[in-house]
Amino acid sequence: HSALTQPASVSGSPGQSITISCTGTSSDVGGYDFVSWYQQHPGKAPKLILSHVSNRPSEISSRFSGSKSGNTASLTISGLQAEDEAHYYCYSFTSSSTWVFGGGTTLTVL
Amino acid sequence: QVQVVESGGGVVQPGRSLRLSCATSGFTFGLFGMHWVRQAPGKGLEWVACIWSDGNSKFYGDSVKGRFTVSRDNSKRMLFLQMSSLRAEDTAVYYCARTTTVSGGEMDVWGQGTTVTVSS
Numbered sequence: 001h002s003a004l005t006q007p008a009s010v011s012g013s014p015g016q017s018i019t020i021s022c023t024g025t026s027s028d029v030g031g032y033d034f035v036s037w038y039q040q041h042p043g044k045a046p047k048l049i050l051s052h053v054s055n056r057p058s059e060i061s062s063r064f065s066g067s068k069s070g071n072t073a074s075l076t077i078s079g080l081q082a083e084d085e086a087h088y089y090c091y092s093f094t095s096s097s098t099w100v101f102g103g104g105t106t107l108t109v110l
Numbered sequence: 111q112v113q114v115v116e117s118g119g120g121v122v123q124p125g126r127s128l129r130l131s132c133a134t135s136g137f138t139f140g141l142f143g144m145h146w147v148r149q150a151p152g153k154g155l156e157w158v159a160c161i162w163s164d165g166n167s168k169f170y171g172d173s174v175k176g177r178f179t180v181s182r183d184n185s186k187r188m189l190f191l192q193m194s195s196l197r198a199e200d201t202a203v204y205y206c207a208r209t210t211t212v213s214g215g216e217m218d219v220w221g222q223g224t225t226v227t228v229s230s
Contacts, residue, residue, distance in 0.1 A: 051216040091216065
């Protein structure tokens with residue numbers, strides 16, 4: 001399975017909302033609700049921010065939300081804050097019983 | 111405190127082997143599937159392998175299939191990754207991560223990673 005497709009970069013000003021897309025196929029994103037999102041700050045380990053498309057771990061801010069339509073999943077961050085500046089990766093189960101990450105998106109808070 | 115800690119990384123010549131370990135604590139290891147994920151320098155995350163909680167089901171990414179073997183010792187709360195026929199493109203930080211289920215799935219606990227450098 002090829003890596004899921006994400007925009008290389010997105011940016012937004014503090015307080016604004018941004019959306020990061022994650023496009024796959026019917027054999028991964030479109031076929032299952034096992035889509036999750038990870039946040040990674042430079043030099044740090046990734047951190048789970050959404051699972052099963054839109055479920056937030058209890059410690060994750062409600063500013064993070066997720067959705068899916070067809071073969072594309074999306075991560076929306078509302079009320080952007082400086083600490084949201086990081087790399088974001090989507091992740092999906094595949095029909096081969098394997099897993100695949102997106103290429104990653106760098107979020108810049110202007 | 112739930113924790114996973116990787117070890118065993120280092121510099122290795124192309125074609126040689128290396129074994130990574132992941133020590134876990136703070137949770138009932140035998141109830142969770144585990145993953146290995148890697149990140150090449152300056153690159154994104156790449157899923158490497160997954161092993162279910164009972165150790166009987168194992169899955170691999172295409173780039174490592176046939177060369178890497180994932181295993182676990184539930185009695186010692188340890189996860190392993192045996193890497194053979196190493197290539198320059200295997201150079202990466204290797205993360206051990208816990209899933210939220212007995213099988214595969216999203217990863218809610220990550221280690222800090224161990225660095226593998228394949229170079230002559």
